[in-house]
Amino acid sequence: MATVYSDPEKSYPAQLLTQRMYGYDQDPFLGYAAYGTYEFGGETSFPSGDNINAPCSIRFPVKSEKDVEGLQLPNPKKAGMLPRAIQFSKLQQQNGTGISVVLGGVFTLAANLCGIEKLCIWLSGEPDIANKLLSTATDHILDVISLWVDEFGTERFIPQLWEPVAANSIISPRHFERFVLPHQKSLHEKILALGVKHILCHACGEQNKNLPYWSQVPMGNPGIVSIGNQVSIKSAIEHFGDTCVIAGNLATELVVGGTAREIYDAAKSCIEDGRKAPRGFILMTACETPPLTPPYNFYVINKAVHDCGQMSE
Amino acid sequence: MAEMEKLREMIINGNGKGIADHVVKLVDRGQTPGSILNDALIPAMDIVGDLYQKGEYFLPELLISARAMQRALDVIKPKLAEQGVKNVGKVVIGTVQGDLHDLGKNLVNMTLEGAGFEVIDLGVDVPPDKFVAAIKEHDPMVVGMSALITTTMPAMKETIEAITSAGLRSKVKIMVGGAPITSEYAVEIGADYYGPDSTDGKNYARDVATGKV
Known part of the structure; x- marks a missing residue:
């Protein structure tokens, strides 16, 4: 697990072999939800040895309001994991697979700079500080994507923006509308103005009450919106179906621990709902697939795709 | 007033x-x-x-x-x-070994303190033997365990096994929580309770403290 994040030269081919062995379509990529902490000078714990944890922020670069005022944008060529991410994308380019960079949505990136609890308290008590941090997060994401566009062009490049922290299990739709939407919308408009054709946005977790706001965020033509199992595919189609490919949403707990019949039925159900998406549907897990998932469960998902996954003429 | x-x-x-x-x-x-x-x-x-x-x-x-x-x-x-006012009860809480996430645990911690419990917070990445030692030292009525990711869920089971092996299982009620945890999983690993959120966790601890469970 450690090598997935630490060594692109090993991670890329290992992911390619895994992809071929299990028969899924997602090209190799490098990314994790705790992105940003390390890049801004904080500390992120990466898995090591037998540890199969995901990377996790353990020391945030922003500890006070004063830190927000003095926060500098890092150099995207040198900061944290980004040199390894560039190396990884060079391998994507050389091998003809999709080119990606994984970043947070603006709220998740801001939370990775100061911690979720502090950011939430600032939303209520120090809105200017919260907005300043969100602006910095927005600028950084744009800096990184601009670099990728310069280095790799736009033809095969799809930036991935993962947004678990703005879920309604954490913030209200009112706060989403006030704090997240303006920054996220502005960010996407600027990304698309760079010539990027498609943005993959992972609206992770419970986001039902945010969907009307997410639907105001341009994602490209088409964009790709992936959803957690807390949001129904039907809802996602209602909000994004005209402009985006919908991706989702097999519950990770089910994929790692369900019976073959349960997983097959759930995958079939996703496919049946997803085939109604006018711009297309991608069957995927609701979040990152747990590394302890039994291989047979992948076979069951593939079987559901082969049995039921033909799109209509 | x-x-x-x-x-x-x-x-x-x-x-x-x-x-x-x-x-x-x-x-x-x-x-x-x-x-x-x-x-x-x-x-x-x-x-x-x-x-x-x-x-x-x-x-x-x-x-x-x-x-x-x-x-x-x-x-x-x-x-x-x-004035010798006693707390409602004592709870030992921690995020299980291998998991560094603390938000859910902290929420339960705050909610329990707000309900008058004394909370002994063991932090994150807590190995089973540290839970065992804390039970011996503090004699809590409830032990709370948190895990955010699927890969660390097995550490909950290992911790309960360690508590059982140490002969302490009958002395404490064990509640578990976290994004991937379900009530079925709680039953499977031998926990007493699964709390989907911090308020449920507090209500369960209060039920234990008042002898309802």
């Missing part, structure tokens, strides 16, 4: 500014620390918890209320100790 009602409202609205002074004023006017805790702080945090469960409050509202409550609690804590 209007001043006690004001204190409750300050907590419910997350208004921490001036709350410490207000509590001092209440004490000066003869309100006992026990009454401030039991008649204002705990009922106010119960309302906050209910609003959170109903989806009217979200994490920011919960956090600023908990912060206000903590400021009030800081004033009366020494006085509670002086």
Whole structure:
């Protein structure tokens, strides 16, 4: 697990072999939800040895309001994991697979700079500080994507923006509308103005009450919106179906621990709902697939795709 | 009493500014620390918890209320100790080995403290033997375990096995929580309770403390 994040030269081919062995379509990529902490000078714990944890922020670069005022944008060529991410994308380019960079949505990136609890308290008590941090997060994401566009062009490049922290299990739709939407919308408009054709946005977790706001965020033509199992595919189609490919949403707990019949039925159900998406549907897990998932469960998902996954003429 | 009602409202609205002074004023006017805790702080945090469960409050509202409550609690804590007022019960809590996430655990921690429990927070990435040692040292009525990711769920089972092997299982109730955890999983690993959120965890601990379970 450690090598997935630490060594692109090993991670890329290992992911390619895994992809071929299990028969899924997602090209190799490098990314994790705790992105940003390390890049801004904080500390992120990466898995090591037998540890199969995901990377996790353990020391945030922003500890006070004063830190927000003095926060500098890092150099995207040198900061944290980004040199390894560039190396990884060079391998994507050389091998003809999709080119990606994984970043947070603006709220998740801001939370990775100061911690979720502090950011939430600032939303209520120090809105200017919260907005300043969100602006910095927005600028950084744009800096990184601009670099990728310069280095790799736009033809095969799809930036991935993962947004678990703005879920309604954490913030209200009112706060989403006030704090997240303006920054996220502005960010996407600027990304698309760079010539990027498609943005993959992972609206992770419970986001039902945010969907009307997410639907105001341009994602490209088409964009790709992936959803957690807390949001129904039907809802996602209602909000994004005209402009985006919908991706989702097999519950990770089910994929790692369900019976073959349960997983097959759930995958079939996703496919049946997803085939109604006018711009297309991608069957995927609701979040990152747990590394302890039994291989047979992948076979069951593939079987559901082969049995039921033909799109209509 | 209007001043006690004001204190409750300050907590419910997350208004921490001036709350410490207000509590001092209440004490000066003869309100006992026990009454401030039991008649204002705990009922106010119960309302906050209910609003959170109903989806009217979200994490920011919960956090600023908990912060206000903590400021009030800081004033009366020494006085509670002086007067020998006992806490509702003792809970040992931690994020299990391999998992470094602390948000869920911290929420449960704050909610329990707001309900009058003494919480021994073991932190994150807590190995099974540390849970065992903490049970021996603190003699809690409840042990809480948190895990955010699927890969660390097995550590909950290992911790319960370690508690059982140490002969301590019958002495404590065990509650588990975290994004990938389900009530079925809790049963499977031998936990007593699965709490989907911090308020449920607090309610379960309160049921244990009052002998309902």
